[in-house]
Amino acid sequence: MTISTDEKERQALYFLMSTELFSNNTLRKLRNTYGSYEQICKAGTDLKKHIKENAFDKLAYALERTDREYLYSRLKKHSTGFYMFEDDMYPKRFRELHDAPCAILVKGRLPSETIPSVAVIGARKCSNFGSSMTEEYVSVISGSGIQVISGMAMGIDSIAGTCALKNDGPSFAVLGNGPDICYPAHNRPLYDELVKKGGIISEYTLGSSGVSWHFPQRNRLISALCDAVIVIEAKEKSGTMITVDAALEQGKDVYALPGRSCDLLSRGCNMLIKQGAGILISPEEFICDLFTQISHKCEYDDFIKSFSKKSEPKPSIELTEKEKVVFKNLDHLPKGVDEILSMVSAKEKISIADLLITLNSLAIKGLVTNISGTYFAIK
């Protein structure tokens, strides 16, 4: 049986997806029954044999009301690509999924298949430690030309995306809503940048709003696109763990960043390490691990050949004695000045004014960041 993928067929599939009545596997099954997506739309009451009464009614209602051609034409208006499973452009990695999307929508471009990708994921409500660690890892990863995939959620995801783009590295986001919707709305600058320099991928149609069950579904696509997943910060029960589970199911490597056992946001990571996830020691170490992992994959040959270890030594920063003493008492977790003062003055006499002056000069040197009033943390 030849499957026609002409314009009408695409319109029919896009319409069926937009109803959000069927899972990917149901759609495939229906198409096998009727021969094409278009035939599904034309099947009429015969469909009742295969789908529930309720779904049928809704579909019939939608069929009556929708101009499929117009619906499909909106994709062009939003400059969004629509790639069906049968298309050459459709990502190979999605094909391997047992519930592969029948089609995906892409704004911008798709990740290159000859360059390795890493998913950087973590908590939405991340700590300062999480955000600075994300920046540290992502700057090295995207500095090596590796693609960074995330979910553009708040917290770790958006920091990863932003940081990758800042380093001129390619970055992609998989959304749980239509690719024309920027959710969360205040990520607009990141969204716009991603469209320009990377890509936004979604299996939901234009205008589809993010429903809670979309997001676990979306997570499986994030892990599918990448070669390894790194978890920066996560609680024991969280959306991040869903991505990790999906990644393990798909046979991807999972790395977790260890944290202090008392930090709630590091519990999930520590637990993953206990269960056998890779441990993140340093960004460079991770890159080495990744290369040994991917060295046997022939599609990356060109990338590996062209990759030179151009690790630039970090410019050394001169610190005064006082700055050294103060810096030693700082942490990735923000500390109030008074707390720092009591710790520093245990060893050395220092006035509050002096301490503030020292902290500020450390901040100007880029080692320390000032959070919410007079809290300071290592950058």
Next chain:
Amino acid sequence: MYSTVYSGGICGIRCFLAKVEVDMAKSLPSFDMVGKLSKEVTEAKERIKVALKNSGIDLKPTHITVNISPADIPKRGTAFDLPIAIGILAAQGFIHESLLTDTCIVGELGLDGSVCPVKGVLPIMLEAKKQGIKNFIIPYDNRQEASYIRDVTIFGVKDFCDALAALTSDDASMKVENKSLKALSETSDTDLDFSDVIGQDSCKRAALIAAAGFHHMIISGPPGSGKTMIASRMPSIMPALTDEECMEVSSIYSIAGKLSSQKPVMIRRPFQSPHHSTTLTALTGGGKDIRPGMISLSHKGILFMDEMPEFSKECIEALREPLENRSIQISRFHDTYEYPADFLLIGAANPCPCGFYPDRNRCECTESEIHRYQSRLSGPIKDRIDLIVTANKVDMNSLMQYQKGIDSKTMRSQVKEAHKLQLNRYKGTEYRFNSQVSAKDMKRFFKLGKEELEYMEKAYSALDLSARSYHKVLKVARTIADLEKSDMIRTTHLAEAMCYRG
């Protein structure tokens, strides 16, 4: 059959010397009052008629006309009772005109002829004194606040007969003795002291800077970290009010009816802390009778807004003008009133709805919740607040090794020194403190050396400063330099100032 008596009235915060004119004519008996009077002023005629009768004075049936001039200013209150009654007697020829030429009379009459206290005696007297009045007849119960006005003769009278006696004979028993403010100020130190505050060195330091340069400040921190404790100790490190300031503040309190025999004048700097459910009118002033609001009652003192983000949006936004102009204008359809509002704003705020941000182990708030909470204080308001500090929770350790820190007395003397330097610097300008210098005069007063300029340039890009925070840093740095008696602003001053930019 005509007489004139001087009295005083209040319009907003401004007082005016009023001329009470009484005319008595042989015509049909009646009692008419004119001169833009409110209800309670015209009601005086009933009180006066009965009070005179009960004081043993019979009124002849005549046509009485009373005019209170200037006739275009609205008059309120009951202070005109006594002067009108005196005027009636004078018009009948019982009191000689010459006795009334430099005497100002205020007071409310009771039906039994007693003289009851009225609001605003102090500012009325100050205004009358300015216009050359030498003698005052005031209610006995108002004598305390009046006693601090120098170089005038004051009679505190209990009833109408006393008032007559005070006018006609020079009875010393009713004279109010003059008191000096100095004697009062020496006994008025508050018992709240900064040495009670454990740890919190950064907040104490910020409080010192705030008081020295009159910088508005926000203390942010988790619940129970001592924000209120620090704010309530602010008056203890501010220099005492000068005599003029004292009279200015007391006048406002007098008009608001907030002076009592225990507190005859405002010798301490006022400290007002409105609850966050306060209404706009209560905060800024206004209402039917146009009364001064909390911000005017904290004139020359401290307005402490605890839980600042919880205040209604309109309340917070209403602070914009007073923070800029140091006064507030209240417009009603018949007039515009201007109240002074030169206060130091100290705000306390939680960093997020739960209060524990940035401690992510305890703070469960989402990024947008935190953002929303913090943005309740709008940009224009934050623009006017120079210092933003964090009060951290005091740990067990410092509580145990309780050491008395710097006390209020030392801090106050530092503040005084800094004020003196600023007074010299801004002589002949509209400014008094570093915080008040506007952007156009920054270059003139806050000169930076080459090294300092370079430092600021470096910091500007490294710390991602905005033009707004750049100016704030300069102002605060100037105050820090003043505290250290340094002529020039040094890099260390700039560095410290940057930590308070929030």
